[in-house]
Amino acid sequence: MIDFLLLLFLVVCAIAAIRMKDLLSAIMILGVYSLIMAVVWTRLNAVDVAFTEASVGAGITTMLLIAALSRTKRGEEGNRQSSISRRSLAALLVVLVTGAVLIYGTIDMPNFGDPNAPANLHVAPRYIEKSHDETGVENFVTAVLASYRGYDTLGETTVIFTAGICVILLLRRKSEQ
């Protein structure tokens, strides 16, 4: 029941954020979306993802979007096509077919939390049994992130660092020059 309500909430938020004419309001609705998404992650027991979603999605992204908005215009411009054209119908058809194919693809997937799922049979026991001996890290997730996938994490950090530098370059004040 509560999951259904939360997902309904998300859908309403997403549609409202798309339909909103005022971009500042759309940003606020997106912040709400991120907060509720964080609750959904917590419901799925993915607490770390929920944390990232709340801090990055609801906190930093909202701030960055407002910062971008302060450098541009607030309202939406251009004449939006109100009548349903043949092109948008074709786009709707493509979206529906793609969605149907994706849902068909999930039919073969194991049930949520199934202990006999391949992901729980092969990789996970290996990490649970050996990660402490091999890496000396107490926490499995930390061991995978920082040791087994250390170079991967290093690459991700580099990407985020570069993105941060780009944001600083874009948003810095012109008057200092």
Add this chain to the structure above:
Amino acid sequence: MFDIAATVIVLAAILVLYRAIKGPRIYDRVLSVNVIGTKTVVLLALIGYIYERPHFLDIALVYALINFIATIAFLKYRETGRLD
């Protein structure tokens, strides 16, 4: 018991969402976002008890701490027209 409470909280948040979408003024939306954030904190605490993992309460506390960042950024933008 906790399930019912969580459901009621989500229903209340949906009522607030109506105001967030309808507006009409931008301050209504700011207030709605803030109220929904507060409801999220309560919801997280309740989910912690549903899962019988009360240490989710710490997560709810951290949520409460980062909840106001967007509001402050927004109000600064409204006041000065810029963020830096």
